[in-house]
Amino acid sequence: GPKVLQIPSHQIIDMGQMVTLNCDPVSNHLYFYWYKQILGQQMEFLVNFYNGKVMEKSKLFKDQFSVERPDGSYFTLKIQPTALEDSAVYFCASSLGTGGAGEQYFGPGTRLTVL
Amino acid sequence: GQGVEQPAKLMSVEGTFARVNCTYSTSGFNGLSWYQQREGQAPVFLSYVVLDGLKDSGHFSTFLSRSNGYSYLLLTELQIKDSASYLCAVRDQQGGRALIFGTGTTVSVSP
Numbered sequence: 001g002p003k004v005l006q007i008p009s010h011q012i013i014d015m016g017q018m019v020t021l022n023c024d025p026v027s028n029h030l031y032f033y034w035y036k037q038i039l040g041q042q043m044e045f046l047v048n049f050y051n052g053k054v055m056e057k058s059k060l061f062k063d064q065f066s067v068e069r070p071d072g073s074y075f076t077l078k079i080q081p082t083a084l085e086d087s088a089v090y091f092c093a094s095s096l097g098t099g100g101a102g103e104q105y106f107g108p109g110t111r112l113t114v115l
Numbered sequence: 116g117q118g119v120e121q122p123a124k125l126m127s128v129e130g131t132f133a134r135v136n137c138t139y140s141t142s143g144f145n146g147l148s149w150y151q152q153r154e155g156q157a158p159v160f161l162s163y164v165v166l167d168g169l170k171d172s173g174h175f176s177t178f179l180s181r182s183n184g185y186s187y188l189l190l191t192e193l194q195i196k197d198s199a200s201y202l203c204a205v206r207d208q209q210g211g212r213a214l215i216f217g218t219g220t221t222v223s224v225s226p
Contacts, residue, residue: 004157031212042119043158043202045213056213091157095212103148104214106157 002026004107006092007074012113018080021110023092025075031097032075033104034067036060038088046090049075050097087114119205119217126223127193135188135220137203145206148214149177149188152200161188161201190222198224 005024013019025032034046047057049067064083069075075094079086089111093104119139127133139147146165150158164170164179164186176189190197200221204214 033212035214035216042218043204043214043216045215048212056208058213097212103160103163104212105160106150108155108157 002029002105004092004094004105006090006107006110008110009108010111010113012115013082015084015114016081018078019082019112021077021079021090021092021112022074023076023094023107025092025094026105029094029096029105031055031095031104032067032069033093033095034077035091035093035106036088037091037109043091046077082112082114084114087112119203119215121201121203121217121220123218124221124223126225129193129195129224129226131193133190133193133197133222133224135190135201135203135222137186137188137217139184139186139203139205139215139217141184141205141207141215143207144181145208147179147186147206148204149175149186150202150204152202152219154200158202193224195224195226198222 007022032049035043036046037043045058047061048055066078089109091109092107095104121137148163149161152158161175162177164177169178179186200219202219203217
């Protein structure tokens with residue numbers, strides 16, 4: 001089936017540095033999402049993005065977080081500056097966004113470790 | 116409070132069945148999805164339900180009762196390869212697309 005790719009698969013950085021997580025969504029999809037999963041806990045919604053704008057965001061989407069998809073390329077999540085509590089696996093997802101179907105296609109995740 | 120609950124683990128035997136339960140309490144309801152996730156891999160979409168009743172998709176079936184805030188995923192004719200984590204996710208906002216996930220149920224299928 002359609003695949004969402006995420007680059008890199010692992011990232012280790014020092015606290016306070018900037019990090020950009022990249023997502024290559026399904027080509028004809030219109031809605032893009034980021035979710036955060038801390039080890040042993042449930043996946044939690046961060047943000048969704050449509051038509052160049054943030055549509056919904058959760059309390060976890062701190063001011064240090066930003067998303068963009070310049071010129072239809074990668075959908076990115078930038079964290080600047082990073083904090084220790086940002087260590088988690090970040091999943092990207094995309095969907096067609098038509099009708100009521102909830103089918104979001106997920107990438108394999110980027111494991112971020114902040115030291 | 117608002118949340119999605121699932122049992123942590125479920126064990127079953129090859130050739131039989133497994134029922135993964137999910138209960139939810141959300142401010143609204145706009146559909147419930149089930150995903151399968153293997154270690155280190157992307158969650159894979161299995162089913163979406165928004166109306167009450169049983170939806171038969173062959174190997175996987177899903178049931179929903181909105182009045183009880185309850186759903187289950189039924190896996191029949193279990194195979195060893197069905198061993199995975201199964202995630203329940205609810206959309207609580209009309210027109211909203213954010214998914215509220217449960218912690219997942221790890222299903223282990225033994226020979």
